[in-house]
Amino acid sequence: MTPPGNPPYPGIFNEPHGGMTDTGKIIRDAWVFGILPETETCEGWPMPRLERLWEQVQAEWARYDFRVSALPPELRERFERIQAVALERARAAGWDPVAELDEDD
Numbered sequence: 131m132t133p134p135g136n137p138p139y140p141g142i143f144n145e146p147h148g149g150m151t152d153t154g155k156i157i158r159d160a161w162v163f164g165i166l167p168e169t170e171t172c173e174g175w176p177m178p179r180l181e182r183l184w185e186q187v188q189a190e191w192a193r194y195d196f197r198v199s200a201l202p203p204e205l206r207e208r209f210e211r212i213q214a215v216a217l218e219r220a221r222a223a224g225w226d227p228v229a230e231l232d233e234d235d
Contacts, residue, residue, distance in 0.1 A: 148225045
């Protein structure tokens with residue numbers, strides 16, 4: 131059961147900005163490392179479960195010094211493919227990276 135005021139995660143494909151959020155990045159990275167199958171969107175997950183996923187993803191990134199360039203070729207290719215698809219999907223959903231940068235100012 132999810133505590134009041136802490137709704138379950140809507141799923142990476144139901145997020146604002148086409149999934150270009152911190153949680154979306156965690157899920158995509160979990161796909162890269164094979165922690166989750168690419169069919170898992172995490173829809174309905176409570177925040178504590180997503181936090182545990184983040185810990186697993188961080189542990190994997192630590193093995194590669196948190197650098198894409200340190201990934202072995204297979205993981206690097208998977209990372210690039212997943213990111214390219216995510217960018218395409220997000221732009222189709224109306225995500226504008228320039229506008230998002232402007233919001234941070």
